[in-house]
Amino acid sequence: MEEIILAKGTKEEKYESLFPQLEALWAGEDDLIANMANTVAAIKQVFDFHWVGFYFVKESDLVLGPFQGPIACTRIPFGKGVCGKAWEEGQTILVPDVELFPGHIACSALSRSEIVVPVFGLQTGFVESLESAASIIAVLDIDSAIVNDFDLTDKRWLEKICQKMAS
Ligand code: SME
Numbered sequence: 001m002e003e004i005i006l007a008k009g010t011k012e013e014k015y016e017s018l019f020p021q022l023e024a025l026w027a028g029e030d031d032l033i034a035n036m037a038n039t040v041a042a043i044k045q046v047f048d049f050h051w052v053g054f055y056f057v058k059e060s061d062l063v064l065g066p067f068q069g070p071i072a073c074t075r076i077p078f079g080k081g082v083c084g085k086a087w088e089e090g091q092t093i094l095v096p097d098v099e100l101f102p103g104h105i106a107c108s109a110l111s112r113s114e115i116v117v118p119v120f121g122l123q124t125g126f127v128e129s130l131e132s133a134a135s136i137i138a139v140l141d142i143d144s145a146i147v148n149d150f151d152l153t154d155k156r157w158l159e160k161i162c163q164k165m166a167s
Contacts, residue, residue, distance in 0.1 A: 004042045011047075015157035018046050026165055032121075034068060035165055036138075037066035043142070043161075044068035050110055052142040054119070055083055057136055062087060066096035072107040083139050086116035090136060092155050095146040111143035116151040119162045150151065 007017030022042060026035050034091040040052045040138035053067025055076060062083050080090040080091055086093045098104045103128040104114075140162050144150065 004045055005043055006046055011151075011153050013141050014046055015153070018042060018155045019157065019161065020160060023164065032166065034067060039161065040066050040068045040140075042132045049142050049149075050145045051108060051141070054138050054140055056138045057087065062139060069143070070108050073105060077104060082116045083141050084113050086118055087136055089117060092117045092159060094150050095151060096150075098143075099118075108143065112147045113144045115154055115158065116141045116143065117158045117162050118157070119166050121166045 004021055007019065017076065022039060025042070027060065029035055029038075033051050036054045040054065043049065044052045049069075051069030053069065053072065054065035055062035056065045060078050060144045062078075064072060064074045070095065074085045078084050080103060082093050082095055082098075082101060085103070088091050093111050093114075094097065095116075098106070098111055098114055101114075117134045117140045119138040119140060140158060142150070142158070144152075
């Protein structure tokens, strides 16, 4: 694939067009960091969000991974900010207005709304069953300069993207 084809239309139609293109990218590469790097680049290109990036779970922190956008905080402790809260709760968090989210970490003053999606993967090392080994290895964080820019369409597609990318 040489470049991402940008679909016009609704948000749903843009995700519908993007998803198979991401699958084609992932199919040709099994390195997670490389796939994360292209995934954030493609999402940024299609939607032009302010910031799109991954943070990796490393011990008790989230550590900055591949991203597109302005420079960002490198470490977020467990339970802190929207990212640390999504990791703690093990579920996607939608923040319509970051100024109303207690503990939001402002990496950029331009961010006004945000979505954070956990990436579930398989832990390495000894495990008793694959089921018990599935845990959060990273989070996908997307910031928008527009208030209330994310909805359940983003949640559904971004969860699907994270799940498929890490499988
Ligand atoms: N706002 C995030 C911090 C990461 S930056 O937005 C890139 C948070 O509250 O966790």
